[in-house]
Amino acid sequence: MAVLGFSIWSVVGSMLTYFVTQLLSGYVWRNKKSDGTPKEPWPARPSKLPWIWKGLNLLGEEPYKKFTEWSKELGPFYSVELGSKELIVANDADLVKELFVDQQQFNSGKITGDLVEATVTDTGKTVFSSTFSEYWRAIRIAINDTVNKANIDQFNGLFDDQSRKLVSLLDSKLSDAPTDGLNPRNMVDYVALSIALAITAGKKYEADDLDVVRIIEDLEKIESLQTAKYTRMATFFPWLKAALGVMNVLIGDKETKNARIKMMTPFYEMMCEVEESVKDKDSKLSPSNICAKLFNIDTVPGEPVKDQKGPPAPIAFKKEHTLINITHITHHAFVYLSSAMHTIIQRLATEEKIQEQAYKEITQFMKSNQLSDLKTKDMLGQLPLLHSIVKESLRMNPPQTLYTHAARADETFAYKGEKYRIDERNEILVNLDAIHQDSVRYTTKEGHGPAKFYPRRYMTPEEPAGYATTSSFDLYNITNGDNKQGVKRDHLAFGSGRRICLGIQVTERTLLSTIAQLIYHFQMTGGDVVTKKEHLTSVYTWTGRTELVGGNIQFIKRQTV
Numbered sequence: 159m160a161v162l163g164f165s166i167w168s169v170v171g172s173m174l175t176y177f178v179t180q181l182l183s184g185y186v187w188r189n190k191k192s193d194g195t196p197k198e199p200w201p202a203r204p205s206k207l208p209w210i211w212k213g214l215n216l217l218g219e220e221p222y223k224k225f226t227e228w229s230k231e232l233g234p235f236y237s238v239e240l241g242s243k244e245l246i247v248a249n250d251a252d253l254v255k256e257l258f259v260d261q262q263q264f265n266s267g268k269i270t271g272d273l274v275e276a277t278v279t280d281t282g283k284t285v286f287s288s289t290f291s292e293y294w295r296a297i298r299i300a301i302n303d304t305v306n307k308a309n310i311d312q313f314n315g316l317f318d319d320q321s322r323k324l325v326s327l328l329d330s331k332l333s334d335a336p337t338d339g340l341n342p343r344n345m346v347d348y349v350a351l352s353i354a355l356a357i358t359a360g361k362k363y364e365a366d367d368l369d370v371v372r373i374i375e376d377l378e379k380i381e382s383l384q385t386a387k388y389t390r391m392a393t394f395f396p397w398l399k400a401a402l403g404v405m406n407v408l409i410g411d412k413e414t415k416n417a418r419i420k421m422m423t424p425f426y427e428m429m430c431e432v433e434e435s436v437k438d439k440d441s442k443l444s445p446s447n448i449c450a451k452l453f454n455i456d457t458v459p460g461e462p463v464k465d466q467k468g469p470p471a472p473i474a475f476k477k478e479h480t481l482i483n484i485t486h487i488t489h490h491a492f493v494y495l496s497s498a499m500h501t502i503i504q505r506l507a508t509e510e511k512i513q514e515q516a517y518k519e520i521t522q523f524m525k526s527n528q529l530s531d532l533k534t535k536d537m538l539g540q541l542p543l544l545h546s547i548v549k550e551s552l553r554m555n556p557p558q559t560l561y562t563h564a565a566r567a568d569e570t571f572a573y574k575g576e577k578y579r580i581d582e583r584n585e586i587l588v589n590l591d592a593i594h595q596d597s598v599r600y601t602t603k604e605g606h607g608p609a610k611f612y613p614r615r616y617m618t619p620e621e622p623a624g625y626a627t628t629s630s631f632d633l634y635n636i637t638n639g640d641n642k643q644g645v646k647r648d649h650l651a652f653g654s655g656r657r658i659c660l661g662i663q664v665t666e667r668t669l670l671s672t673i674a675q676l677i678y679h680f681q682m683t684g685g686d687v688v689t690k691k692e693h694l695t696s697v698y699t700w701t702g703r704t705e706l707v708g709g710n711i712q713f714i715k716r717q718t719v
């Protein structure tokens with residue numbers, strides 16, 4: 159009892175300390191710089207928001223639409239409070255460049271949102287959730303060493319195998335399909351997860367492998383725990399998060415813990431296999447995968463501590479770190495690959511004219527190069543229309559419409575001649591709903607605006623200066639190249655700046671290979687690009703993601719094959 163009494167008082171003490179600190183930092187010092195002078199004003203804010211909830215209750219089912227609506231009232235740069243969370247919102251690509259590229263040292267941080275996210279990432283120990291640090295840099299290097307431009311060719315065979323697999327899976331279902339066709343989503347999920355697992359853990363799966371189904375279900379369970387009412391609310395109210403945290407310490411949160419263990423188990427087994435294969439030269443596992451590269455990290459440099467003399471002590475990179483990272487990377491890669499692949503197939507089915515033009519491009523390419531089969535290595539940079547369809551699909555339907563970076567310190571941000579404040583740990587949100595529909599940036603010389611699916615906007619003679627035909631390029635790279643003036647980027651679906659997605663090559667090659675095989679083998683009709691499904695989480699973060707529900711598609715076998 160004495161022990162119990164002691165714990166309760168110590169918990170009450172911590173809570174009191176927390177609230178007093180919050181009160182002091184929240185109200186007394188909040189609006190002052192470290193030298194005591196007042197901070198600059200916040201960027202413009204929507205007016206007359208309800209008390210306590212502020213903008214939170216107005217977001218509705220499709221939050222990005224509300225962010226776009228506010229941008230029409232306040233301009234592309236504004237701030238809004240969601241509960242107690244102060245959010246800085248960027249609705250314009252040039253602004254994203256200024257914030258995430260020019261000011262990358264300040265604005266490349268991350269903060270963890272709800273308590274479930276904290277549990278599954280060990281409080282920010284995965285590449286997606288980690289602060290801007292040497293630890294984060296080491297993981298990025300390991301991933302980059304597997305999938306960047308210099309290393310990605312090793313997976314060309316995987317992309318070819320999986321896109322052929324999709325064709326054969328579809329083929330096998332055609333005789334039993336209803337007259338209006340079938341929705342290919344389950345088959346797309348299988349192919350996307352197979353690619354994700356091969357890259358993260360060198361794993362080869364068969365279509366009927368139960369682990370594949372299980373991994374998808376485990377992720378759904380985590381997402382459902384995250385969207386439970388109070389867990390979700392705690393993302394926007396730190397006092398609630400602290401209170402729930404204390405409750406978890408006192409009575410435990412078995413459900414989340416069990417879901418975490420269940421979710422990690424297949425990845426733990428894969429990690430052990432990779433560990434063995436690293437030692438065993440005759441192993442059947444592909445030696446080049448992200449997990450194997452993470453095993454090479456022994457220690458990472460520690461972060462400097464204020465007033466501490468000498469270099470910081472290195473931190474050991476443990477197996478637990480590898481485990482949570484391969485889990486998170488697989489989930490991220492699977493969810494977005496699958497969503498992007500499903501979207502592009504649905505889109506092609508609704509755009510029969512473009513499909514036929516692409517078919518012509520493919521057959522002419524095969525004929526002039528005397529090819530009997532379509533291989534990723536041959537197609538790269540060679541099929542402008544197909545490459546442009548990939549870009550246009552990611553622009554029209556980015557799998558993640560909203561994403562954030564966090565400010566690493568209090569800063570003053572200059573925009574259009576005015577100075578504004580951004581505080582440490584403020585999240586800066588990029589809204590692709592507004593950015594990808596910018597009529598100034600996307601309208602072609604012939605007047606094709608952003609609302610239209612029009613891949614030729616990226617092709618000669620219509621493409622604006624600075625656009626690349628073959629591959630997406632980053633705002634970050636463009637500052638190091640010749641084109642320092644205009645930021646002409648095809649889309650920002652992969653993020654921008656220091657935290658840009660490392661799966662760009664994987665994704666573009668997967669999509670290229672998939673659509674080439676599908677268009678070559680089938681004529682697709684039907685599809686639905688209107689009905690959407692909104693998710694409140696985006697592979698553990700609060701900003702959510704959007705995907706097409708999709709409709710049935712008739713896959714009609716081409717006579718030429």
Ligand code: HEM
Pocket residue numbers: 285286287298301305357487490491492494495498556557558561562563651652653654655656657658659660661662664665
């Ligand atoms: C359609 C497919 C994909 C989309 C739309 C996508 C989107 C994104 C976005 C929006 C970000 C955040 C960028 C930012 O904060 O600026 C990101 C980060 C990242 N993505 Fe992807 N992704 C996709 C596929 C993949 C794949 C297949 C991989 C696997 C290798 C991958 C690995 C990563 C990594 C490692 C980061 C980490 C960034 C960090 O340092 O915070 N992504 N992705």
